[in-house]
Amino acid sequence: MEWLPLEMIAFDADDTLWENERYYQEGRQLFEALLAKYPLSGDLAALLDATEMRNLPVYGYGVPGFAFSMIETAIEATHGMVSSRDIQALVDLSKQMLTAEMALFAQAEETVARLSAVYPLMLITKGDLRHQLSKLERSGLKGYFQHVEVVQDKNSQIYADILTRHHLAAKRFLMVGNSLRSDILPVVALGGRAIYVPNSLTWSHEQVEPPETAWGRYYQVARLGEVPGLIEQLSTETS
Amino acid sequence: MEWLPLEMIAFDADDTLWENERYYQEGRQLFEALLAKYPLSGDLAALLDATEMRNLPVYGYGVPGFAFSMIETAIEATHGMVSSRDIQALVDLSKQMLTAEMALFAQAEETVARLSAVYPLMLITKGDLRHQLSKLERSGLKGYFQHVEVVQDKNSQIYADILTRHHLAAKRFLMVGNSLRSDILPVVALGGRAIYVPNSLTWSHEQVEPPETAWGRYYQVARLGEVPGLIEQLSTETS
Numbered sequence: 001m002e003w004l005p006l007e008m009i010a011f012d013a014d015d016t017l018w019e020n021e022r023y024y025q026e027g028r029q030l031f032e033a034l035l036a037k038y039p040l041s042g043d044l045a046a047l048l049d050a051t052e053m054r055n056l057p058v059y060g061y062g063v064p065g066f067a068f069s070m071i072e073t074a075i076e077a078t079h080g081m082v083s084s085r086d087i088q089a090l091v092d093l094s095k096q097m098l099t100a101e102m103a104l105f106a107q108a109e110e111t112v113a114r115l116s117a118v119y120p121l122m123l124i125t126k127g128d129l130r131h132q133l134s135k136l137e138r139s140g141l142k143g144y145f146q147h148v149e150v151v152q153d154k155n156s157q158i159y160a161d162i163l164t165r166h167h168l169a170a171k172r173f174l175m176v177g178n179s180l181r182s183d184i185l186p187v188v189a190l191g192g193r194a195i196y197v198p199n200s201l202t203w204s205h206e207q208v209e210p211p212e213t214a215w216g217r218y219y220q221v222a223r224l225g226e227v228p229g230l231i232e233q234l235s236t237e238t239s
Numbered sequence: 240m241e242w243l244p245l246e247m248i249a250f251d252a253d254d255t256l257w258e259n260e261r262y263y264q265e266g267r268q269l270f271e272a273l274l275a276k277y278p279l280s281g282d283l284a285a286l287l288d289a290t291e292m293r294n295l296p297v298y299g300y301g302v303p304g305f306a307f308s309m310i311e312t313a314i315e316a317t318h319g320m321v322s323s324r325d326i327q328a329l330v331d332l333s334k335q336m337l338t339a340e341m342a343l344f345a346q347a348e349e350t351v352a353r354l355s356a357v358y359p360l361m362l363i364t365k366g367d368l369r370h371q372l373s374k375l376e377r378s379g380l381k382g383y384f385q386h387v388e389v390v391q392d393k394n395s396q397i398y399a400d401i402l403t404r405h406h407l408a409a410k411r412f413l414m415v416g417n418s419l420r421s422d423i424l425p426v427v428a429l430g431g432r433a434i435y436v437p438n439s440l441t442w443s444h445e446q447v448e449p450p451e452t453a454w455g456r457y458y459q460v461a462r463l464g465e466v467p468g469l470i471e472q473l474s475t476e477t478s
Contacts, residue, residue: 058334060369064303068330075323084319087326091307095297129368130299130391152369
């Protein structure tokens with residue numbers, strides 16, 4: 001596959017540049033601990049998953065939908081016995097998650113700094129506009145990105161719209177992210193480039209097996225810090 | 240004040256093109272009716288207002304923050320006596336509000352259709368990205384707008400950023416909206432044009448008295464349907 005000079009490098013944000021899923025997993029643990037004192041009907045984790053999936057079309061991705069789903073699941077699983085004090089604890093958890101300290105991954109800043117010296121960078125992130133922009137501000141990385149796209153979902157159509165809007169050819173666009181489903185496969189399907197940086201914590205909803213047609217069409221590195229070197233190597237080999 | 244030909248007309252969405260505040264007022268009524276059976280401490284409406292204002296920096300504008308504030312206020316005002324059934328009713332209300340039928344104001348479509356035949360149109364709306372885009376889709380008006388900006392707040396800095404991004408001169412930009420605070424005064428302060436279309440239902444948070452410096456620097460009409468005629472008249476008189 002011919003390697004053309006890149007005109008834009010885009011990064012996913014949550015779980016690619018900074019911790020995110022960890023807060024949800026900690027939230028789930030708090031949720032289970034809060035409800036441990038009640039007699040429960042059914043498997044709490046499975047009930048919460050099902051409620052989240054049912055609520056996704058209404059609330060979308062993000063903390064508010066997660067918190068409403070916890071509240072609903074708490075009421076359902078305890079047959080309405082859950083105390084208002086415990087419901088308040090779930091509301092408080094949503095506030096803590098929305099204002100939590102940013103935890104950047106090792107070499108996140110170094111990586112975007114190195115690349116931004118050579119390429120225009122774009123952030124493409126899914127979720128609530130306000131919360132995503134707030135995290136970008138607090139991350140200290142905002143200045144490295146020329147464009148920020150907060151999208152409702154990440155599929156090939158949405159990536160195609162972004163490419164059109166920014167007058168970019170897919171072959172000259174590279175996406176870096178931790179989710180095969182959201183960051184890698186839809187970009188590869190358009191003929192774009194992608195570097196997969198797996199994260200040990202990935203939401204089950206994001207986990208997919210790559211189809212055979214995607215084999216060999218994206219790159220994979222173990223750590224974010226390896227991304228600039230890989231791009232440099234690919235650019236040099238083929239120029 | 241010299242009238243230059245317009246290069247862009249922007250519309251606010253909520254309570255300018257379609258009903259919005261009505262759903263919040265109905266929500267408040269349901270909230271008060273739900274809690275009427277409990278002995279309450281303090282004035283419920285005032286408590287809810289205070290909770291909303293306190294939560295605004297965390298949740299931002301929109302239905303989720305409103306619903307979390309109702310849940311917190313219900314717990315606080317009933318000293319924790321509120322039943323989980325009533326809390327579930329507040330969660331259900333948030334879902335109803337997020338998926339409610341769109342109610343367009345009279346002549347909304349005619350107004351944007353007439354203007355879009357002559358000018359590029361932009362929608363500038365405050366709130367949750369997902370919910371705002373979902374309402375625009377459902378409104379049937381999406382095709383009339385060349386650009387959509389969903390912003391976290393509406394102040395002069397944010398309007399200035401939008402003008403810069405779209406290479407627009409303030410004097411050639413006109414904003415139409417129902418809120419002096421959010422749609423009219425910040426645009427006038429930049430030297431832009433604005434048409435104020437008051438709405439009988441306006442959230443108290445949006446109500447301000449215009450400062451003297453703004454007097455005579457924006458136009459006012461009673462109904463949305465008068466906007467195209469006013470713009471035509473202003474353009475003809477001065478060309």
